[in-house]
Amino acid sequence: MGQSVQRLDIPAKVTGGAAYVQDIRLPGMLHGRVVHPPRSGAKLESIDEAAVKTMPGVVGLVRDGSFLGVITEREEQAIKARAALSGGARWSGGTELPNTDTIYEQLLSLRTVDTIASEKQGSVRPSGAHLVEATYRKPYLAHASIGPSCALAEFRDGKFTVWSHTQGVFPLRQDLAKSLQVEPVAIRCIFAEGAGCYGRNGHDDVALDAALLARAVPGRSVRVQWMRDDEFAWEPYGSAMVMKAQGAVADGRIVDWQYELWSGPHGVRPGAPDGSNLFASWNLAQPQKRPLARNIPLPAGGSDRNAIPGYDLSNYKIVNHFIPEMPVWVSSLRTLGAYANVFAVECFMDELASAAGADPVAFRLAHLSDPRARAVIEAIARKVGWTNSEMGDGVHGRGIGFARYKSLASYVAVVAEVEVDRGSGMVRVPRATAVVDAGLIINPDGLINQIEGGIIQSVSWTLKEEVRFEQGGVLARDWASYPILTMPEAPIVQVELINRPNEPSLGAGEASLGPAAAAVVNGIANATGKRIRELPLTPERVKAALG
Structure with a gap:
């Protein structure tokens, strides 16, 4: 008590050892990549399967509604196959994002739920008081984790095992079960530390990506590593x-x-009672409902x-x-x-x-x-x-x-x-x-x-x-x-x-x-x-x- 103790995890992290979920390698492991839509809510209309299926190392393609992914023997093959799959995909619709120059005006115009967090009514302001007014603004922020989100999944004998750097294995299991349409007891979530997190980056979402791909190749594990642009474009941000x-x-x-x-x-995390907070679950042929967002009550807030x-x-x-x-x-x-x-x-x-x-x-x-x-x-x-x-x-x-x-x-x-x-x-x-x-x-x-x-x-x-x-x-x-x-x-x-x-x-x-x-x-x-x-x-x- 009160004495500094050396951390046991530091040596592997500073020497390039196996320290993170990104470093896990399982026997016979396959690699997967997911093609994200160009816009949130966009519908996948068609893909060019023939151009991808003949590429080296391709084990299979997975399409479920507007969820689209590829499974290969090696990671570099998955990267190339995803690029080809993305180039041949046709999408429609989706939600346009705001321009940076107007995000704050947009915030002030959106529907709000107004509450008084705290109030104290004292004496009336003196007539000679010096009045000061100011408006402060903070933009949308990314988690910017050094390692993009990653997960591994295996589907064997009707049950899933998922390795994830989630911050809540049980809420994640709950949303995975809804999305995969199985009972929670059919899913085992194993925590493995990630290379940076800082809240909710893409760690929960890539876990569902991996499970959906693993379901297509029973008995073999699939590792899904988001690319840097996946992380920046598709993780949930810190609110402006x-x-x-x-x-x-x-x-x-x-x-x-x-x-x-x-x-x-x-x-906005997994575990909500009224739907799923996993991105891919909203894009499936049988999509999950997007839960109503709620504020975290005070005193923590x-x-x-x-x-x-x-x-x-x-x-x-x-x-x-x-x-x-x-x-x-x-x-x-x-x-x-x-x-x-x-x-x-x-x-x-x-x-x-x-x-x-x-x-x-x-x-x-x-x-x-x-x-x-x-x-x-x-x-x-x-x-x-x-x-x-x-x-x-x-x-x-x-x-x-x-x-x-x-x-x-x-x-x-x-x-x-x-x-x-x-x-x-x-x-x-x-x-x-x-x-x-x-x-x-x-x-x-x-x-x-x-x-x-x-x-x-x-x-x-x-x-x-x-x-x-x-x-x-x-x-x-x-x-x-x-x-x-x-x-x-x-x-x-x-x-x-x-x-x-x-x-x-x-x-x-x-x-x-x-x-x-x-x-x-x-x-x-x-x-x-x-x-x-x-x-x-x-x-x-x-x-x-x-x-």
């Missing part, structure tokens, strides 16, 4: 979000806080996770405009709605501090009575040598972000140092510092790993990542069209832990992403005097803001 904030300050205090958010679902500020506010209202039917398939991405909400809440805190003429750290402390929250912010201010109302020099700056994840897990404060190239708009984050209170610490090294990884991924989301659409299709198909942070660009991260041996241990796996995003954006405002409220902070967007 819009957050509108209105606040007022008087005498250095927040006297009113109004916050609204618009978001799609963040929990889904779209409204961390929408309720952890500060002492006398008058506030938080409204969640939940969008159950989205034009883009969305589901769980690391932190669910917290990344966007903490980004918005913490940037708005800086904007209110500026309106009040207060230092961002002092302003936060003035609105915090939780001693553990105060201790985290005070500790990071000491660690980085924060000085009151410090200003950047036009190029260099630093910002702070803070949150208690889910309002019930770890407390995390992050200070990010930023450098802005005013000519190109390029932003670098050379260093980030975090202070964490996760209660009783079990494994310090493991906790630090989680905070470091979260900060690095958050910097990548904040500066680079965005799923773009054009003319009804997805533009993000590879690492060139969906860039992520590279190792030379990663910040140096320092983490200080506050151990509380008399307190329960708190979850920390996703706790640093929101604070890190806010710290970076606040740092850019500190450096340049310009506030940017739409992510990601690409060079083009930053340069435009700087004029």
Whole structure:
């Protein structure tokens, strides 16, 4: 307890050993590839079977409604056969995707289910209060797992065995059973770690792909590895979000806080009682119903996770405009709605501090009575040598972000140092510092790993990542069209832990992403005097803001 322990899985992962589901090889294993439709909901009208069946290594083709796949002896044969099969396939209909330039206007126009997440009615806003309004935007994000989704399946003696990097073997089994029209007891799901996940990428969907192909070759296992473009185009994304904030300050205090958010679902996973949440199941000759999307209730929350500020506010209202039917398939991405909400809440805190003429750290402390929250912010201010109302020099700056994840897990404060190239708009984050209170610490090294990884991924989301659409299709198909942070660009991260041996241990796996995003954006405002409220902070967007 309280001692760092070496992870047993690291040696194989850093030496190219067999560490992931992508590395599993079974005796006599076949390889499969699936032809996805050009658009969601498109109907497969015809295929050119003859051109594919005579290709080297082809064992069989599988067509079930608009589901289409090929099975071969070797993986490279499957890749070539899929290309030929795709070229000869004819589709009709389908849903066109939105253009990137209009996604936020579209979000605000869609049907919503409105709920008040939290509300407190205090005194009437003073007539002389300084009013501040801001709108923040976060784009659709991909999981961008380093290894595209993969699964293996075998159908033998009327029963299925499926190897998957799913995050829920029993819910997956439930949806597989519905889709394959067998009883759940006829399916065994075996978990095998995947090379990256971060929520729900394509891991559940490729499992059904593998099972459908394996059913066509009883007694032999089939490995299905999605290609990179499959993953980017057909995994469910993290929902785009819009957050509108209105606040007022008087005498250095927040006297009113109004916050609204618009978001799609963040929990579309297998296991729903009213259908199947596996993509291929909607395209079969006997399709499964697509379940009604539901928001995850508070206190953990889904779209409204961390929408309720952890500060002492006398008058506030938080409204969640939940969008159950989205034009883009969305589901769980690391932190669910917290990344966007903490980004918005913490940037708005800086904007209110500026309106009040207060230092961002002092302003936060003035609105915090939780001693553990105060201790985290005070500790990071000491660690980085924060000085009151410090200003950047036009190029260099630093910002702070803070949150208690889910309002019930770890407390995390992050200070990010930023450098802005005013000519190109390029932003670098050379260093980030975090202070964490996760209660009783079990494994310090493991906790630090989680905070470091979260900060690095958050910097990548904040500066680079965005799923773009054009003319009804997805533009993000590879690492060139969906860039992520590279190792030379990663910040140096320092983490200080506050151990509380008399307190329960708190979850920390996703706790640093929101604070890190806010710290970076606040740092850019500190450096340049310009506030940017739409992510990601690409060079083009930053340069435009700087004029």
